[in-house]
Amino acid sequence: MRNVYKCIRELIFLYKKYSRAEKVFFRDFIYDVDRKLVYLNNPKVACTSIKKSMFGERQNIHAYVPSVRELSAEMNDYYKFTFVRNPYERLVSCFEDKCIQHPGDPCWEGFRNLLEVRNFNQFIIRIYLIPNEQAEAHFVRQYNLIYDKKGRCLVDFTGKVEHMNEEYKSIRERFNLLPLSHSNRAASLTDRNWMDYYTPFTAWLVYRKYKKDFIAFGYEDEYRKLKDYLKNRKYETRN
Template identity: 25%
Template sequence: MALYDPASIKHRKKLLDFENNTNISLRNRYVYFAVDKVANSSIKNSLFDIEYAPVGKKTVTLYDKRSSPLLSPYQLPPDLLREVLNSGNYFRFAFVRNPYSRLLSCYLDRILTASSKPRRQLNAYLKGRGEPTEDVTFESFIRAICAQGSNTQNSHWRVQADDILFGDVEFDFIGKFERLWQDMAVVSSRIWGELRPEMANKDVNKSPRATNAGGKLREFYTPELAALVADRFAADFDAFEYERDILSY
């Protein structure tokens, strides 16, 4: 990304999501591009603990960026933001997930929770299409989100390649949800030169609601729904090397 170009970003995602999900450490010189429904809570918990360690502070919440020790792009002057996003002086990383399990996890966690913000946004979209908003099925959810452009999708189901601005941002490392703590160790060694204990706690799962979506794929996906996801989320399958054949999982 040559510059902080709002027009370019808006083509792929919402600007507010860019601000909320881009996490910058000036002290430790890294940028974490968070992707919702990809162990975001566990990763942030580890990073927050490390960032607060020098002053002995405790994390207040993982879910309000205003309480984060990590900065957002708008808080940096343009020249520093340019350095953060482009230069070799900062380690840029993200984590991604199998699109099939990520979308199912989103459905089980956010869509089946009628009061959640993603569900309310989905309801508004369905209403605009003249579709029912009560008792949204997994099929209705998949068909609706596959009809959306990335820049209008909610961050919990946005195409991950667009969500992290893949191809515009040059990444130093992209880890995977499926090998979370193994890849967290890689991130730790690249940033701190060692495995920080905060990045090695395999028993930590800070997700407010674990869904075990990876073990339920065949229960929810039909061949037609899997084909829809494979087509709409092709950028994720290709860029991050996930198998399209759902029977292989």
């Protein structure tokens, strides 16, 4: 019980810290002047493959690509696109990559003390407590990435990574891009089903925090599927 109270006190302290913090979230627009093309970078959603498709194989593709945080007036006529992902899978990918496989990643610097955990339930609870305005791009709401404060969409096309082969094809052909490499730096350490990471409580937390993502991008049914899966898993365990 003492450990539970200690954990609660730590979480309250962290919540107060981040609720008082200045805004740190920013967008990352990858642009190609020659093609008049802009990709709104969405981490953990095939972003490495898309960058390589636009600029070719590079030793450090993330550092190589030209990017801006705000679009200039001359980019108004550029074609802008991005891709989204099931919020549940996106967070599992984020956890495996940044907490398990690459905990020293520089992009995690400002959140290392908060999210340096190897327990997925703790990870989700801590993510839940971080205000979206202070969220890092890997776990910010995708809705806030793609829509501005006035609710205006910042891109011309939003695809779903689950349908990427079909939906990216028209962009690739229109702008003469390279085929997708399907590289995945954060490939799962095991063959574990991503659904097995969740409990009914953490599934609810994610749905509550990312509800706009589920609704805006057509993932609402994923919450029902996950609840049914967890319910059946519990039944199978009992039997």
